[in-house]
Amino acid sequence: MPKERTRALSDVLDQLEQTAHGDSITIEEVVQHLGNKSFAALMLVFSLISTSPASAIPGITASVAVIVFVLAAQMMLGRKCVWLPDFVTKRHMSTQKLCKGVAWLRRPVRFVERFLGARLTFLLHRPWLYLPLTLILALTLFMPFMEVVPTSGSIASAVIALFAAGLLTRDGVLVVLSFVVLAAVPIAVWQFGFSG
Structure with a gap:
């Protein structure tokens, strides 16, 4: 039986786009x-x-790092x-810029949604959930410094996005994938920060 397609990620983009009004x-x-x-x-x-x-908005990576740190900490505390x-x-x-970003994300999000579904859901519950949350907390502490290293901040944000998408769609495979992408962060920092 074919897996029912989820629209959880597209729905979040829809909600984000609906907040856009005025210049900012x-x-x-x-x-x-969003609630x-x-x-x-x-x-x-x-x-x-x-x-x-x-x-490209100045300081956005640092702001996102603060937001995610606070969210992850509160999730750990229940x-x-x-x-x-x-x-x-x-x-x-x-x-x-926000609407431009949403438009840019729609195609990859629609593509990814075709493959998502409830898998390895035990990873989305305590105590297993504490491991990715702890890693994300640690990652956010370095993100403000990543703004000076091209692509590293985006890779770090992708790790967080994969984890959050896994929570939304009940797909533990995305949580595992976020660990894999996380391994690329120090490689990117070294490659672009020290090899240039």
């Missing part, structure tokens, strides 16, 4: 639109922004509602 929007508006209990969706949205052309500090929620993003 705040991170607080994005959180309010303050949607840890995985928020983690996915901001990590995808950091992998898309919207990452918190039910998202809390983010004011200096993060008041930050503005260009709606033009």
